[in-house]
Amino acid sequence: NTHSVTQSFQLIVLQRKAAKRMPTLELKGWYWGNLTANEAKAILQDSPEGTFLLRDSSQRDYLFTISAMTSAGPTNLRIEYKHGKFKLDSVVLVKPKLRQFDSVVHLVDYYVQLSRSTDKAASNPQAVATGPNSTVQLLLTKPMYTAMPSLQHLCRIAINRRTQQTHHLPIPNRLKDFLTNYTYNV
Structure with a gap:
């Protein structure tokens, strides 16, 4: 046992x-x-x-x-x-x-x-x-x-709360990659 x-x-x-x-x-x-x-x-x-x-x-x-x-x-x-x-x-x-x-x-x-x-x-x-x-x-x-999380991370969360279609945002691809690296709302 x-x-x-x-x-x-x-x-x-x-x-x-x-x-x-x-x-x-x-x-x-x-x-x-x-x-x-x-x-x-x-x-x-x-x-x-x-x-x-x-x-x-x-x-x-x-x-x-x-x-x-x-x-x-x-x-x-x-x-x-x-x-x-x-x-x-x-x-x-x-x-x-x-x-x-x-x-x-x-x-x-x-x-x-x-x-x-x-x-x-x-x-x-x-x-x-x-x-x-x-x-x-x-x-x-x-x-x-x-x-306290970084300002970038807090912005990412705020954006994720507003849209799930970050690939349509008018921002550089590097920022789109950053947003899609963490797709949660919390």
């Missing part, structure tokens, strides 16, 4: 390394790496609802955790990584099946866009279980940066 535990641990280590090699993960500024749940809670404590960060999961079976500020305070959402796909683990959704993504950045980008497009007063399909029979609305709207 020690052999299967060792193999399982080695698989998790390999998956972690593969997932973290994604070049766009380091570009974010909202990926904090090896941060504990208590450290994340302290960082988010005085932030508005919807503020979030991505960190390495402290639980062995998960690669990443999203720490987010909700109306009930900071909470942690584990991200599963199985068969090369990422999905949220500890979120209760109205839809029966959680979406899966090719990268953790796609996952975060999707939920940020969903949170930004969902009117807070309307029923939000994202809810986080916080107690025996209670849930709070999950919003991921404002990334908590480890350091």
Whole structure:
């Protein structure tokens, strides 16, 4: 049985390394790496609802955790990584099946866009279980940066929010390449 535990641990280590090699993960500024749940809670404590960060999961079976500020305070959402796909683990959704993504950045980008497009007063399909029979609305709207991103990166995000057709913009090809190198809205 020690052999299967060792193999399982080695698989998790390999998956972690593969997932973290994604070049766009380091570009974010909202990926904090090896941060504990208590450290994340302290960082988010005085932030508005919807503020979030991505960190390495402290639980062995998960690669990443999203720490987010909700109306009930900071909470942690584990991200599963199985068969090369990422999905949220500890979120209760109205839809029966959680979406899966090719990268953790796609996952975060999707939920940020969903949170930004969902009117807070309307029923939000994202809810986080916080107690025996209670849930709070999950919003991921404002990334908590480890350091201020470059002006170029912030401009790229602003342009990506406005258009997905950067190849039609009247700018040099070098700038088009820069824009398409990171096509996310967060």
